[in-house]
Amino acid sequence: MIRAITTQKLEVFYMENIIDNEKVNLVAELIKESKHTVVLTGAGVSTGSGIADFRTPGTGIWEKVDPFKVTSITAFKENPQRFYHFYLPRIEMLTRVFPNTAHEAIARLEEMGYAKYLITQNIDNLHRRAGSKKIIEVHGTLREAVCRRCEKIIASELLIEKIEKSEEKIPYCECGGVFKPNVVLFGEMLPDLDGAIYQSMRADLMLIIGSSLQVSPVNILPQYCLDRGGKLIIVNFMSTHLDYLAEVAVKEDVCDFLPAVIEVLRRK
Ligand code: ZN
Numbered sequence: 001m002i003r004a005i006t007t008q009k010l011e012v013f014y015m016e017n018i019i020d021n022e023k024v025n026l027v028a029e030l031i032k033e034s035k036h037t038v039v040l041t042g043a044g045v046s047t048g049s050g051i052a053d054f055r056t057p058g059t060g061i062w063e064k065v066d067p068f069k070v071t072s073i074t075a076f077k078e079n080p081q082r083f084y085h086f087y088l089p090r091i092e093m094l095t096r097v098f099p100n101t102a103h104e105a106i107a108r109l110e111e112m113g114y115a116k117y118l119i120t121q122n123i124d125n126l127h128r129r130a131g132s133k134k135i136i137e138v139h140g141t142l143r144e145a146v147c148r149r150c151e152k153i154i155a156s157e158l159l160i161e162k163i164e165k166s167e168e169k170i171p172y173c174e175c176g177g178v179f180k181p182n183v184v185l186f187g188e189m190l191p192d193l194d195g196a197i198y199q200s201m202r203a204d205l206m207l208i209i210g211s212s213l214q215v216s217p218v219n220i221l222p223q224y225c226l227d228r229g230g231k232l233i234i235v236n237f238m239s240t241h242l243d244y245l246a247e248v249a250v251k252e253d254v255c256d257f258l259p260a261v262i263e264v265l266r267r268k
Contacts, residue, residue: 019260023250027207027233028264030247031114034205038225039106041120041127042218044210044236048100048255051093051124072186080170080178084163087181091142091156094124102209103130105258109207110134112265117199121211121218123183136195138217140183149177156181193217200224207233210254213240 031037043051069075076083099107107130109115119136120127125143127135145159146152152173154162159179162171171179184190196217200206206225213219213234222232222242232246235254243249250257 019252019256020250023248023252024257024260024264026248027235027250028261028268030205030231030233031109031207031261032265032268034114034231036202037109037115037205037207038199038203039109039115039118039207039209040200040211040218040221041106041118041122041209042211042213042215042236043122044212045102045106045120045254046100046122046124046126047210048102048253049097049124049126051097051126068186073188076180076185080180081168084169084171088160088163091160091181094142094156097124097126099126099130100255101259102254103127103132105262106209107131108262109265112262114265115207116202119196119199119218119221121215123181136192136199138184138190138192138196140181140191142181142183144182145171145179146182147173147175147177147179149173150175153182154179190217196221197224201228204228204230205233206230207235208240208242208246209235209258211240212236212238213242 070082070086103126106115106118106127110118110132117134117136118127118132119138121139123137123139123142125141128143142156144153144155150173152175159171159181162179163169166172173179200221201224203225206222208222211218213222225232226245232242233248234240234243234246235250235252235257237251
């Protein structure tokens with residue numbers, strides 16, 4: 001379940017110097033001054049929930065397969081059975097994970113009126129489950145599936161049921177079409193890139209969380225913010241190519257750092 005954010009816990013962090021107090025205050029200050037903060041998140045937000053970046057070959061369930069080959073749109077059309085053989089465990093896994101304190105902190109930023117929009121490349125639905133509402137999911141979501149023929153949308157729970165009940169292990173729609181997870185597969189267009197670009201252009205502050213800014217389109221969006229005079233804050237374990245342009249670049253655990261920022265904003 002979601003770890004509670006307690007003042008006591010924060011004091012422990014400060015005492016042990018786990019969190020850079022100065023950076024916490026600076027980030028909180030920048031958020032407070034901003035008129036249109038947009039949050040941009042990547043896989044690093046969900047690692048604290050136990051989700052590995054499944055697009056990275058050589059990790060977890062993809063160890064023996066090339067995800068580009070089995071989960072591309074071409075592979076789906078050619079052999080939906082094989083596609084679901086690899087994809088179903090991923091969908092089922094999401095029923096066993098929970099939002100973490102980073103997801104929760106990001107949802108609080110929206111609730112408190114600071115974050116105007118959230119752009120995420122994560123398809124795990126954890127932002128929504130944590131309470132974020134204004135979300136652009138640039139890679140789609142595993143929360144639901146869409147019929148390739150009539151575009152009917154069903155929840156992923158029903159998708160799982162359909163696959164399990166089907167002899168061929170293929171989820172068919174009443175119209176005869178096949179349901180596809182409502183995510184962007186390799187080889188497909190991004191559904192809401194325009195919306196993400198628009199919000200990036202409007203942002204006077206972009207808070208980039210848990211992304212190494214290597215995957216398109218999250219790697220291009222900060223530039224739209226910078227071009228219009230916006231500022232960047234980057235919270236990520238690894239360095240990114242934009243760290244030198246950021247007001248603050250923080251290399252801490254997002255699950256600890258973001259709740260600390262929320263706590264400071266609450267006190268102000
Ligand atoms: Zn259909």
